[in-house]
Amino acid sequence: MTTITDEAVRARRTEIAQIPLSRVVSVELRKMFDTRAGFWLIASLAITGVFATIATIAFAPDQSLTYYTFAKAIGFPMTVILPMIALLSLTSEWSQRSGLTTFTYLPNRRRVVLAKTLSSVTVAVASMGLAFAAGAIGTVVGSHIAGTSTVWDLSLGHALTIVLGNLTCLLTGTMLGMLLRSSAGGLVTYFVITLLLPTLFGLLASTQDWFHDLRPWVDLSLARSSLFEGMHTGDQWAHLAVAVALWIVLPAAFGLRQVMRAEVK
Amino acid sequence: MITIENLSKTYGGTSVVRDISFKARPGRVTGFLGPNGAGKSTSMRMMVGLTTPTSGTATINERRFVDLPNPGREVGVMLDASAQHAGRTGRETLTIAQRMMGIPASRVAELLELVSLTATEADRRVGNYSLGMRQRLGIAAALIGDPQVLILDEPANGLDPAGIRWMRDLLRDYADHGGTVLLSSHLLNEIEIIADDIVMIGQGRIVCQGSKTELLQAAGTVVRSPDSERLHRALVAAGIAATESGDGAFRTGAGITEVGRAAHKAGVLLTELRASDSGGLEDMFLELTADTQRERTAA
Ligand SMILES: Nc1ncnc2c1ncn2[C@@H]1O[C@H](COP(=O)(O)OP(=O)(O)O)[C@@H](O)[C@H]1O
Ligand SMILES: [Mg+2]
Numbered sequence: 001m002t003t004i005t006d007e008a009v010r011a012r013r014t015e016i017a018q019i020p021l022s023r024v025v026s027v028e029l030r031k032m033f034d035t036r037a038g039f040w041l042i043a044s045l046a047i048t049g050v051f052a053t054i055a056t057i058a059f060a061p062d063q064s065l066t067y068y069t070f071a072k073a074i075g076f077p078m079t080v081i082l083p084m085i086a087l088l089s090l091t092s093e094w095s096q097r098s099g100l101t102t103f104t105y106l107p108n109r110r111r112v113v114l115a116k117t118l119s120s121v122t123v124a125v126a127s128m129g130l131a132f133a134a135g136a137i138g139t140v141v142g143s144h145i146a147g148t149s150t151v152w153d154l155s156l157g158h159a160l161t162i163v164l165g166n167l168t169c170l171l172t173g174t175m176l177g178m179l180l181r182s183s184a185g186g187l188v189t190y191f192v193i194t195l196l197l198p199t200l201f202g203l204l205a206s207t208q209d210w211f212h213d214l215r216p217w218v219d220l221s222l223a224r225s226s227l228f229e230g231m232h233t234g235d236q237w238a239h240l241a242v243a244v245a246l247w248i249v250l251p252a253a254f255g256l257r258q259v260m261r262a263e264v265k
Numbered sequence: 266m267i268t269i270e271n272l273s274k275t276y277g278g279t280s281v282v283r284d285i286s287f288k289a290r291p292g293r294v295t296g297f298l299g300p301n302g303a304g305k306s307t308s309m310r311m312m313v314g315l316t317t318p319t320s321g322t323a324t325i326n327e328r329r330f331v332d333l334p335n336p337g338r339e340v341g342v343m344l345d346a347s348a349q350h351a352g353r354t355g356r357e358t359l360t361i362a363q364r365m366m367g368i369p370a371s372r373v374a375e376l377l378e379l380v381s382l383t384a385t386e387a388d389r390r391v392g393n394y395s396l397g398m399r400q401r402l403g404i405a406a407a408l409i410g411d412p413q414v415l416i417l418d419e420p421a422n423g424l425d426p427a428g429i430r431w432m433r434d435l436l437r438d439y440a441d442h443g444g445t446v447l448l449s450s451h452l453l454n455e456i457e458i459i460a461d462d463i464v465m466i467g468q469g470r471i472v473c474q475g476s477k478t479e480l481l482q483a484a485g486t487v488v489r490s491p492d493s494e495r496l497h498r499a500l501v502a503a504g505i506a507a508t509e510s511g512d513g514a515f516r517t518g519a520g521i522t523e524v525g526r527a528a529h530k531a532g533v534l535l536t537e538l539r540a541s542d543s544g545g546l547e548d549m550f551l552e553l554t555a556d557t558q559r560e561r562t563a564a
Contacts, residue, residue: 008443012338016339017334017335018334018335019334023364023365023367026364027361031350031361034361035350036390037352096351096352097349099348100315100344100348101348101406104313104314104315104330104340105337105362105365106336108331263310263316264316265306265316
């Protein structure tokens, strides 16, 4: 009896391979869409994109119906929604307790986190591709309606820094997800640091001289704004690098350490 | 085969699991029995790497769970049937398992049928499931990778008597085909119905273990000494697990001769040494439960 089972175990072992990362990424992508909350978050990317296009045509002055205007209008809602998708993908494992199964299908938590990050980035890049395409349609249609000439005023380099800017928004969600591991707490903190913090930094900089020079280095949303407006100087890159290290890389490293250790129950 | 060796878990200063060792063998259903708070779930979480042990090891087919390349194909796990994303349908929950394990998509329908979830039920969101339906879904997710080992925490919870019978037949059949099953319960009669081997745990310690037939027959022993402290030490030294029954007497699953010899060797005076009157297992379990309840009221 024992020998038969031992053989069965061994025979099974030889046929079982490591789960490839690509498979984990595809499963995590699927998990982003297959709940009602996830579906509507992703759908809202498309819905707000359509609304932004229509609103731009309807309300923007005729001479500013350029490609950059459209791309910016469609891209803005994404900077808000994408981080929530990235955050919930992580926190739901704890808040919905599905981590109990996720981490028993794949006990290597680092790989789970990596796969979730990669699938968030995939969603972000795909939706920005769609945003640029929708922006192009808006530009052609908008200028046609307004009777102006179509203006393509977005360079490839600038488009890439916009994508990068979006990714830093997204990774803020990933970082908070690892750090807090709670959907409600994560969302609240996310809105505090994206809505409240820049205002506070602004106030502080205008009242405190010492902070005025420090601000570009520590205010991530300020540093990031040059990615959206266009990167022109090396200083801007330096500010961005420091702010990203401070607000994303460091806390994410700490969060990952906690994810590796935290008890899942 | 599941092998647990000297597994312990301490939270802060509190020992929750204390130095437990046992084996769950292929072809047998091993029941992990203990009152609420005994440390069953903590032990099982340690077996599958969700909780890091303070010391000791747990292996499945001689490998640590976290070292298995595709654990779902070797071990089916259900720790808490309610721990599923409420917004996903039952079918989707199984599909995720199937994709992650890299097995044929047809397994999803097969397993739904095996656990008797209808197509309409499978397409409802898990948030709307009854506890019994969640248990069935959890069993399906545990079995979908066709594993050789099953670890189930309180799988009979929320099942009606017919459901318990169904589960017994399912696990019996699984073990008869060479599978290893470890399942926990806080109800003696559930374990009596389903298990071949029993490991009984109370306050983090294993109180007794053995085959069900052996344990249900064994009358057990009651032993008493004016110096209960020394008696306890003598029993521990002889490797005899015993529980104190409050009035200075100890109860144990060990035989009279074994207990007498241990006391004699340590030179402990005995005022009572007899076979306990009724089935030792039930007595011991009731006592464990009573202890836990006493602690609850005291706390
Ligand atoms: N994170 C924790 N911190 C402190 N105590 C804990 C923690 N987790 C569990 N416990 C305690 O461990 C004991 C055993 O719990 P558990 O393993 O769930 O028991 P069972 O599953 O047998 O009912 C309980 O008394 C519980 O309060
Ligand atoms: Mg429990």
